[in-house]
Amino acid sequence: MITPRFECSQTAESVVIKIYCPSVRAADVEIHVDDTLLTIHINPYFLRLNFSHPLLEDDESSAQYDPSSGYMTVTLTKETKGQEFADLDLLAKLLAPRPSKEAPSIEVIGEQYEDEADELVARTNALSLEQEEILIAAENDWQLPQQVPTSDPPITTSITQSYGFLNRYSGYFKHVTHTENEINELGPDPEACLVQERRSRRWKHEDEKWDEEHYMADYADDEYIQELISWVNPRIVSDGPFAFTEEENLTLLNLPRREYLSDAHQTKNLYITLATILFAYAYEARTTQGDSTPESAWTLCSLTPAFSALDPAPYTTTSNWESELAACLYQSYRRSLAFPLFRSFSLAEACRVDVAELFSRGKRAITRCLLEIKRILDHHEVYYVYSKIWVEDFCVWVQASASDDVLKEIGEALRGLRIEKAAIGWDLEVLEAATRDAEDRESDSDDESEEEVEVARQL
Structure with a gap:
């Protein structure tokens, strides 16, 4: 059909x-x-x-x-x-299957209640722990119950590891050594790489690619980078009525029909992983000023840990939103300073503001950006795989399951976050101070040379 x-x-x-x-x-x-x-x-x-x-x-x-x-x-x-x-107007949400209404039921045999009040108390006491947590959640709880993740990894007997959206995929990288996948950071065995090993390899690769001289050069000569920072993305600031284009609607119609059953912890991780994907989008959009290039797919994948190392959130063991959002941005900042052409902390800050604005504008603005990412990746002969295992599912999930209220709260939190340079781990402040000192010495040397030339002329 x-x-x-x-x-x-x-x-x-x-x-x-x-x-x-x-x-x-x-x-x-x-x-x-x-x-x-x-x-x-x-x-x-x-x-x-x-x-x-x-x-x-x-x-x-x-x-x-x-x-x-x-x-x-x-x-x-x-x-x-x-x-x-x-x-x-959210076609993927309309096309999604009817939500499952399966809920555990408890039947008590041999016990009668004297009145409706006693029955109500008994039913309340019978609530599951998860339901009770939802009922007593604080007003500023982001509409999601907090959950402390366990430190111990799950035990598995399978050699093949799953990855991608909600760990739904496997087998996409069996022949990775035969493809020109330049952003793969897991080597020849991504299918068997454990979650902890993925992160370890990613951090090691970031440290290897970090170049102090490149960062100092961009810090010293940042005229063009300042132009990129001052550029305004029309997709973010548009104030007119929102409407998907015909091309976007056709893409939405061709998305898979899926229903996602995720617990509170998984849902939180999806929001956080989404922030890293949108950061990569914001960087790519700024550095190309909205006109994608043949390098755009590489940029998007290189700046997203969930793509390059199959390493999505969580990025910290804390259980509050602000810490988890800060931890995810540390990953994005590090990658933006280690891999692409323009490596600037100020540029990364501008991208953070873009991501905050996208979250504040809600699921339609985010869906449009995801569709643009999907278009770029789908046209690449290798990196299209990340569209299949991540972006398509996010396009469907954002429309059908994401909460606009939660998205806006995340946007406000991202807007107010302050990322410390010292937390990046590469002595950025020391390098910047050294660059400024070198410029000052060069300036003083130029002034002395001009004075010597003037004295020579007078003689």
Whole structure:
């Protein structure tokens, strides 16, 4: 079956779905409405949409087909008139499967309750630990329960290790030695590399690529870097009404249909890993001023630990958001100072502000950036693999599962974070001071030379 192009809109009383299905027999259309789920089948097209609120197929509903344009317009009545259906422009969210409603149930046999109050107390006491944590979560808890990660790695008997989005993938790097994958930092055995070993190899590779002279040269001669810092990304500052382009909607339609079941700790790590991906996007956008180059795929992958070393969050054992966000930015800062052409702490700071703004603008702005990353990687003959194991899933997850409230709170936290140069680990402040001293000595030497020339002229 083919998923057709479609778009959704709404009025106070109904939801309107326009479907592009040329050269079909409108008499063969089958439309079924089940609460929030709508299925439309007209050979060879099949469309299943899951809305946020219930719909009705009543006398006011209709389906009209225009053979001249190839569009079928389906109008369905809202069960509650005037109710606002959110996110009708997020196609991946509409196409996602209906969320699972499986929940553990407990049946107590041989115990009666004298009144409703006793029953309510008993049910409250029967709450699982996770449910209780959610109920007592503090107001500033980012709407996610805190969880202290264990220090001991999970025991596994498998030689092949999983990786990628929620560790769903394996087998993509079996023949990595036969491809020109220049950003792979795990050597010939990424499929068998343990999580701890991935991070260790990544840190070692960053230290090996760190070049003091390169950093000092960019610090001393930063005229062009200042131009990059002052550049404004139009995708970040646009104040007009947001609407995905036709090309973006086509890409969204072709994304996989997946439902992601993640616990609170995994969800937090997805948000943090997303920050590192958007940092790489912000750096690439600034250094190319929005006009991607053949090197853009390399830049995006090199600056993202989850790509180059299959090393996503968490990057610290602490359990508060600010520390975890700071730890993820340390990884991004280090990579931006070790690998690409322009290596500037001030440029990294500008990228942090860009990431904060993207999070504050919510899932639509982030989805647009992810689609741009996907476009760049999909056109590369080697690095397209990172689109498959990371970016496509993030495109779907951000639309269907990410919370705009959490995204905005992360944006505020990133905006207020202060990354210390000393924490990077490469004596940046010492190198900058040495560069300034060398410039001062050179300036003094030039002044003395000019004075000597003037005296010689007078003689």
